[in-house]
Amino acid sequence: MYKLVTKEVLSDVSKKFEVEAPLVAKKAQPGQFIILRVDEQGERVPLTIADSDPERGTITIIFQEVGLTTKCLGQKEAGDYIADFVGPLGKPMEFPEEPGRVIAVGGGVGIAPVYPKVKGFHKAGMDVTSIIGARCKDLLILEDEMRAVSKELHVCTDDGSYGHHGFVSDILQKYLDDGEPIAEIIAVGPLPMMRAIVNQTRPYGVKTVVSLNPVMVDGTGMCGACRVTVGEETKFTCVDGPVFDGHQVDFDELVARSRMYLDQEKKALENCRCGGAK
Amino acid sequence: MAHDIKKKHPMEEQNPQERVKNFDEVPFGYDIDTAVAEAERCLDCKKAPCRQGCPVEVNIPAFIMSIKDRKFEESIAAMKADNSLPAICGRVCPQESQCESFCVRAKKGEPVGIGRLERFIADWQLKEGVEDPKLPEPTGKKVAVVGAGPAGLTCAGDLAKLGHDVTMYEAFHTPGGVLVYGIPEFRLPKEIVAKEVDYIQRLGVKLETNMVIGKTITVDELFEEHGFDAVFIGTGAGLPTFLGIPGENLLGVYSANEFLTRTNLMKAYRFPEFDTPIHVGKNVAVVGAGNVAMDSARTALRLGAENVYIVYRRSDKEMPARLEEIHHAEEEGVQFRLLTNPIGINGDDKGWVKGMECMQMRLCEPDESGRCRPEPIEDSNFVLDVDTVVVAVGQTPNPLVPQTTTGLKTGRKGTIDADEFGKTSREGVWAGGDIVTGAATVINAMGAGKMAAKNIDEYLKSK
Ligand SMILES: Cc1cc2nc3c(=O)[nH]c(=O)nc-3n(C[C@H](O)[C@H](O)[C@H](O)COP(=O)(O)OP(=O)(O)OC[C@H]3O[C@@H](n4cnc5c(N)ncnc54)[C@H](O)[C@@H]3O)c2cc1C
Ligand SMILES: Cc1cc2nc3c(=O)[nH]c(=O)nc-3n(C[C@H](O)[C@H](O)[C@H](O)COP(=O)(O)OP(=O)(O)OC[C@H]3O[C@@H](n4cnc5c(N)ncnc54)[C@H](O)[C@@H]3O)c2cc1C
Ligand code: SF4
Ligand code: SF4
Ligand code: FES
Numbered sequence: 001m002y003k004l005v006t007k008e009v010l011s012d013v014s015k016k017f018e019v020e021a022p023l024v025a026k027k028a029q030p031g032q033f034i035i036l037r038v039d040e041q042g043e044r045v046p047l048t049i050a051d052s053d054p055e056r057g058t059i060t061i062i063f064q065e066v067g068l069t070t071k072c073l074g075q076k077e078a079g080d081y082i083a084d085f086v087g088p089l090g091k092p093m094e095f096p097e098e099p100g101r102v103i104a105v106g107g108g109v110g111i112a113p114v115y116p117k118v119k120g121f122h123k124a125g126m127d128v129t130s131i132i133g134a135r136c137k138d139l140l141i142l143e144d145e146m147r148a149v150s151k152e153l154h155v156c157t158d159d160g161s162y163g164h165h166g167f168v169s170d171i172l173q174k175y176l177d178d179g180e181p182i183a184e185i186i187a188v189g190p191l192p193m194m195r196a197i198v199n200q201t202r203p204y205g206v207k208t209v210v211s212l213n214p215v216m217v218d219g220t221g222m223c224g225a226c227r228v229t230v231g232e233e234t235k236f237t238c239v240d241g242p243v244f245d246g247h248q249v250d251f252d253e254l255v256a257r258s259r260m261y262l263d264q265e266k267k268a269l270e271n272c273r274c275g276g277a278k
Numbered sequence: 279m280a281h282d283i284k285k286k287h288p289m290e291e292q293n294p295q296e297r298v299k300n301f302d303e304v305p306f307g308y309d310i311d312t313a314v315a316e317a318e319r320c321l322d323c324k325k326a327p328c329r330q331g332c333p334v335e336v337n338i339p340a341f342i343m344s345i346k347d348r349k350f351e352e353s354i355a356a357m358k359a360d361n362s363l364p365a366i367c368g369r370v371c372p373q374e375s376q377c378e379s380f381c382v383r384a385k386k387g388e389p390v391g392i393g394r395l396e397r398f399i400a401d402w403q404l405k406e407g408v409e410d411p412k413l414p415e416p417t418g419k420k421v422a423v424v425g426a427g428p429a430g431l432t433c434a435g436d437l438a439k440l441g442h443d444v445t446m447y448e449a450f451h452t453p454g455g456v457l458v459y460g461i462p463e464f465r466l467p468k469e470i471v472a473k474e475v476d477y478i479q480r481l482g483v484k485l486e487t488n489m490v491i492g493k494t495i496t497v498d499e500l501f502e503e504h505g506f507d508a509v510f511i512g513t514g515a516g517l518p519t520f521l522g523i524p525g526e527n528l529l530g531v532y533s534a535n536e537f538l539t540r541t542n543l544m545k546a547y548r549f550p551e552f553d554t555p556i557h558v559g560k561n562v563a564v565v566g567a568g569n570v571a572m573d574s575a576r577t578a579l580r581l582g583a584e585n586v587y588i589v590y591r592r593s594d595k596e597m598p599a600r601l602e603e604i605h606h607a608e609e610e611g612v613q614f615r616l617l618t619n620p621i622g623i624n625g626d627d628k629g630w631v632k633g634m635e636c637m638q639m640r641l642c643e644p645d646e647s648g649r650c651r652p653e654p655i656e657d658s659n660f661v662l663d664v665d666t667v668v669v670a671v672g673q674t675p676n677p678l679v680p681q682t683t684t685g686l687k688t689g690r691k692g693t694i695d696a697d698e699f700g701k702t703s704r705e706g707v708w709a710g711g712d713i714v715t716g717a718a719t720v721i722n723a724m725g726a727g728k729m730a731a732k733n734i735d736e737y738l739k740s741k
Contacts, residue, residue: 023494043553068553084451086488220449220490221676222516223536227527253527256629260529264555271550
């Protein structure tokens with residue numbers, strides 16, 4: 001059993017926990033993730049390691065309540081326990097080889113997985129320009145944390161309730177146009193957002209990495225549930241990723257595969273044990 | 279009714295129409311009188327040729343003669359001297375190519391039902407309750423066992439019996455390896471695996487689940503930071519092989535590993551009581567004809583598929599599965615499409631499988647492995663009408679541990695190089711089971727775990 005040490009409600013649908021997992025905390029690198037299971041009937045669900053504190057032996061996870069597991073998890077309080085927590089999984093993020101500006105783009109709950117990467121760059125003494133966005137102000141998370149590790153921070157909301165009225169891609173476009181060399185763009189968020197960003201940067205030939213979130217089971221390379229086509233090859237996101245060159249990723253396939261269990265997910269939610277789905 | 283001495287006593291089982299609707303175990307096992315009667319078929323051969331066929335050389339006549347004399351305590355003791363997991367082996371060993379194939383009775387009629395008797399005596403003991411083991415004096419030596427499959431469990435149990443302080447590290451949330459995530463409930467009830475694991479824990483073995491060695495902790499760190507004196511690696515052959523044909527990433531295409539893990543380990547067959555879903559359409563093609571394929575096909579039937587096909591490019595003679603599994607699959611209505619090779623999977627506009635394109639094959643000259651090499655028959659293409667495909671054409675070792683351990687030599691196929699005792703190229707590290715041999719059998723993995731335990735004990739004593 002793994003103890004939830006602290007809980008923070010970031011928005012109506014986003015929550016943050018620090019989980020006691022000293023061995024994972026000792027090893028965690030930006031870009032990696034964990035898999036957890038809430039209880040004995042639970043599904044194994046992957047979440048990015050948003051932060052780690054080796055001294056206190058904790059891992060921070062931030063998640064959006066989208067279905068059964070994340071809703072059940074959201075019902076837990078500090079001091080509660082969850083059944084399983086395993087990691088750190090996946091490859092750590094790599095630093096860009098080219099000199100130039102690094103731009104991080106985080107959309108919605110994608111800000112959670114982008115944060116540890118920006119923090120990683122910041123720690124390594126590199127400047128990062130960050131662009132974060134959400135549907136509305138209330139759904140925006142980690143603004144202060146992102147500001148603390150970014151050289152510049154741009155905030156966008158789809159409805160204009162805060163910051164720039166519009167999409168993260170609007171701001172990104174300005175940087176693509178101003179001609180200053182860009183070493184790398186990191187884009188993390190919902191699939192449609194990542195697809196839009198890679199299509200936007202492709203003509204400029206700017207390296208754009210994305211962090212993928214396909215369905216997973218084991219997270220150690222044994223099941224193939226997480227396979228994606230990158231270039232011409234099939235890759236397993238859990239061991240070869242989750243960070244890939246976005247221009248190589250077959251997003252159509254990924255979008256289709258992410259819908260594989262839609263009907264069952266709905267049914268699961270109707271049968272929810274934890275009361276979180278009400 | 280007198281029994282024909284040339285035949286094994288039949289084992290009662292659920293009838294096929296009923297059992298395809300549930301996940302309960304198929305055979306019921308012998309009752310005491312049938313077991314004794316079957317034991318009486320054994321000729322107690324002096325040379326006991328049957329033993330050569332068993333990778334751990336179970337003293338077969340000894341355990342069977344004790345059943346005949348109704349001395350069940352003695353029987354189980356004779357069994358456990360060589361095989362610590364008889365309830366499992368009795369159910370899953372390919373007896374027809376191992377012990378039973380050497381039985382003298384097989385020359386005229388059927389061999390003695392060694393597997394059935396093994397299962398009987400093990401179940402008898404599980405029902406009676408296993409006494410708490412007497413724990414030996416601690417030696418003060420620490421051994422880490424990586425992977426809680428049959429190899430790891432056996433090695434850990436044997437080392438604990440010798441007084442060593444053993445910790446088992448398992449990547450999944452439940453121990454058992456293939457026994458829990460691969461082999462289905464209807465063939466090997468998980469309660470039996472749990473009891474065997476419980477016994478090993480009562481021997482003093484500590485179990486740490488959710489530990490991916492190579493990620494959470496490396497083997498190097500087990501020595502340097504966690505103070506272990508020796509490490510045994512039994513991480514199995516867990517990586518799925520795909521066919522490399524177009525359409526394999528369509529929705530509705532599973533590796534057998536994923537299909538079985540969802541169903542068995544995550545209990546998707548009890549969805550939505552359990553949260554993990556599985557998708558099974560009306561018509562399912564399972565590619566391959568080993569145990570893994572038979573398990574997948576029979577699972578698909580139980581999950582509600584109407585037509586399930588085994589698609590295999592060779593003929594029935596080459597099918598590598600246990601005879602009993604093929605027989606059970608046939609009885610349950612699995613349809614065999616032999617000498618058939620898939621060449622592509624077709625999808626609909628939403629990305630779901632809607633058919634599998636195949637070619638008819640014919641067998642030609644036997645290849646180096648002695649099997650006949652199949653070759654395609656021209657213009658024999660046809661489309662099999664399926665909406666789910668399960669690929670069960672083999673597994674390779676997981677590279678996580680070899681990649682992160684210094685000084686560990688590996689073979690061409692990613693297996694860890696180890697000698698007959700399980701010793702690897704790195705001092706203090708042993709390995710055994712599928713990670714060394716590639717996908718093999720439960721009893722072979724156990725045998726390797728046992729051999730390594732003995733060798734590790736000698737090493738620790740000499741240190
Ligand atoms: C490497 C990785 C890192 C991730 N990091 C985060 C994170 O930091 N914060 C966060 O909120 N989410 C993250 N996700 C996504 C998160 O795993 C899913 O939102 C979660 O599994 C949904 O489970 P559920 O039962 O609540 O919803 P479900 O009802 O199961 O599904 C709702 C939606 O989530 C998607 N989904 C379902 N199961 C999975 C699965 N096993 N893996 C991925 N997606 C799935 C489906 O496409 C579906 O549309 C990450 C995913 C991956 C692979
Ligand atoms: C579906 C199926 C049916 C089968 N049917 C039969 C049968 O009827 N009869 C038969 O004799 N054989 C059968 N086999 C083969 C048999 O199960 C295997 O040969 C045997 O289980 C190998 O044992 P093992 O201990 O080497 O590995 P495994 O059973 O694979 O166990 C390895 C364990 O190590 C864990 N692990 C892996 N990597 C790590 C890591 N980095 N850190 C920590 N833990 C890790 C895994 O999670 C797993 O629990 C079948 C196999 C399958 C898949
Ligand atoms: S362990 Fe397997 S091979 Fe050996 S006697 Fe028992 S059933 Fe036969
Ligand atoms: S060969 Fe057959 S008959 Fe002879 S001892 Fe072995 S099991 Fe009994
Ligand atoms: S999650 Fe199973 S292989 Fe990646």
